[in-house]
Amino acid sequence: MKLVKSLFVFSLLFFIIACSNDAGTVKKEEEEKKVTEQEQPAETETKTDKDTETEVKTDTETVAKEEDSKADEVKKPQSTEVKTMTAIYVGQVDPHTIEVVAEGETINLQTTEADINFDEFSDGDEVKIQYYKNEQDQYILKSMKFSVVEEKKEDSSSPVKESPKVISTEATYVGQVDTSTIEVTVDGEAINLQTTEIDVNLDEIEEGSQVMIAYYQNEDGQNILKSIE
Incomplete structure (x- = not known):
C-alpha cells in the first residue's frame, strides 16, 4: 500500500515538474519572439536612414557638378568678332x-x-x-x-589710274564755308575742303580748335575731306 502511494506521489511530482518546464519553455519562446519583433523595425529604420543619407549625398554631388559646369562655362572666353x-x-x-x-x-x-x-x-x-x-x-x-582700288579699263592701252595720295595732318578748324565745304588752316595756309564723302556733325567742332584731318586732291584739283577728328 505504501509502495502504491509512493509511486502515485512520485508520478504526480514528475507531472508537475514536466508541466512547469513546458510552461517555462513556452514563456521563453514568447519573450524571444517579442524581442525579435522589437529589433526588426529598428533595423529597417536604420536601413532607411542610410538610404536617405545616400540620396542626400547624391543630390549634393549633382548640384556641385552643375555648379562646376556653370563655372567652366563662365570661364570660357567669348568669341571675338574680327x-x-x-x-x-x-x-x-x-x-x-x-x-x-x-x-x-x-x-x-x-x-x-x-x-x-x-x-x-x-x-x-x-x-x-x-x-x-x-x-x-x-x-x-x-x-x-x-587698299587696292580696281579701275575699269576700256582697253589695254588705257593708262592705269593711281590712287590719290591721302594727306593726314593737324589743322585749325576755321568754320563752314557752305553746306558742303569747310575751311581749315595748315601751317598758316587756308585750305577749303569738300565734305561730300564723309558723314560728320560739324556743329560739334568749335571754331579755332585743333583737329586731325585726312584729305586728298581729286582730278579737278579739289581737296576732298576723308576724315576729321
Whole structure:
C-alpha cells in the first residue's frame, strides 16, 4: 500500500515538474519572439536612414557638378568678332601700337599679334585693316595691307589710274564755308575742303580748335575731306 502511494506521489511530482518546464519553455519562446519583433523595425529604420543619407549625398554631388559646369562655362572666353574696314594710316605711336583713322574715328591698334613691316607704309596711306576688341577693350590688329582700288579699263592701252595720295595732318578748324565745304588752316595756309564723302556733325567742332584731318586732291584739283577728328 505504501509502495502504491509512493509511486502515485512520485508520478504526480514528475507531472508537475514536466508541466512547469513546458510552461517555462513556452514563456521563453514568447519573450524571444517579442524581442525579435522589437529589433526588426529598428533595423529597417536604420536601413532607411542610410538610404536617405545616400540620396542626400547624391543630390549634393549633382548640384556641385552643375555648379562646376556653370563655372567652366563662365570661364570660357567669348568669341571675338574680327572687323574689316578701310582706314588712313597715321603712324606708329610706340613699338607695339599704331594709329589709324577709320570712319572719322581715331583708333589705336595693338600690333602684338600682327607680323607686319610698318616701314613699308607711309603716313596718310589708305590701308585695309582687320582687328578685334579683346576683353580689356583693347583693339588688336590682325592684319594690314594697302587698299587696292580696281579701275575699269576700256582697253589695254588705257593708262592705269593711281590712287590719290591721302594727306593726314593737324589743322585749325576755321568754320563752314557752305553746306558742303569747310575751311581749315595748315601751317598758316587756308585750305577749303569738300565734305561730300564723309558723314560728320560739324556743329560739334568749335571754331579755332585743333583737329586731325585726312584729305586728298581729286582730278579737278579739289581737296576732298576723308576724315576729321
